[in-house]
Amino acid sequence: MLNLVKHDAVTEIQLARPPVNALNLDLLRALQAALAQAVQEGARGIVLSGAQGMFSAGVDVPELMTKDRAGVREFWREFFLACAALAHAPVPVVAAITGHSPAGGAVLSLFCDYRVMAQGPYRIGLNEVQVGLVAPDCIQMALRRIVGAYRAERLLIAGALIDAEQALATGFVDDLTGVDQVVTRALHWLNETLALPSHAMLATRQIARTDLTSTYADVDALPIDTFVDAFFHDQTQATLKQLVARLKKKD
Template sequence: MLNLVTHDAITEINLARPPVNALNLELLQALRQVIDEAVRSGTRGIVLSGAPGMFSAGVDVPALLGRDRAGVHQYWHEFFTTCAVLARSPVPVVAAITGHSPAGGAVLALFCDYRVMAQGTFRIGLNEVQVGLVVPECIQFAMRRVVGAYRAERLLVAGAMVESEQALSYGLVDELAAAEQVVPRAIQWLNQLLALPPRAMLATRALARADLADAYADVDALPLDDFLDGFFHEETQSVLQQLVARLKKKG
């Protein structure tokens, strides 16, 4: 589910769960474990990449709909824990957005330090509203940090998916590159950061990201039960079931 590539002092964690890198429980657990292990092993930076044309399609909705409340709670707790690991990472993380990045894929990218996206017709955004899900405050907060309060409101309420050029203009991603250059450019940016005096850079980074780290200091304190109530709401379940039915037809 994950491929690890070492680039000198940088660890690339490549999402490898075909066909669309859907985030199931096992992938999230593996991702969190690999990030922790990379940090313990002394990596100085992490690049999180996906497959050509698809960074991650987000939450594995078909798998999630088959779970009871306890199972859904376990999944979302793991999802927010993964967000916390990225938010509180002691080393910088770059999202190499190699293609489409809806919903959960976009969320993971928001918690990284920097975002390089493939140019072209690829889309990114938090489209949860379109599938009947409420975007919780802890995710809205991460979006506001990146694009500002008003732009976050407009994108979140509409559940908007925007193409790469528009994402760049909104600040949702930091730069664009040709698809085959997304990972090399992410590594290049990270190497430039790592060339700075490390103590000063890392201490300044920690101060700059303290609000995000503090927001995810205790995942158990997040209003997960409220989020689950929304997930099991009749409207949400109906929309998600329709989504799964469409996906099965495409398959």
């Protein structure tokens, strides 16, 4: 599910669920445990990476579609807990976006401090609308704080997947580099940040991220049931079933 790599004071958490790092309950729980473990073991910074060419394809929709309402709610609660774990990480976290990053993969990156993406034919975005899902405000705000309110509105309503150059131009990501250099560039940014006076840097970071940490202070206060209701909307279910059918044809 995960590969953990130590880079001196930095721990790299690499998503490793072939073939596309699709997010399911086990992977989300493993990610939360790895974040906590890295901090416990003294990591001063964390890199979240994926496979070359694919950061994460987002939610494992085929698996999620087999679940009843309780199972779907359990999944989304775990997803928001993973977002909360990234939001509340006491050390800087860089998303090393090593390739495509639609939907859930893009969302996880928004909760990191900095985003380095692979140059090339890779796409990122919150394409929930295109697959019939409603992006709740607690996810929309994570995008708004990165790209601004109007740009977030346009991207979210269209469910747009944008290429790496567009992602840099809109501020969705902070840096681009070759696909084989994404982790190296992420480490470079982290090491520069960690070279700053730690007390001042960490205290300033905590203040700057108050909007995220306050929104995700209590995951059970988030509108999970409203989101699950929307998941089971007839139109959403029809769109998701079409998506699963297309994915099965590719296998």
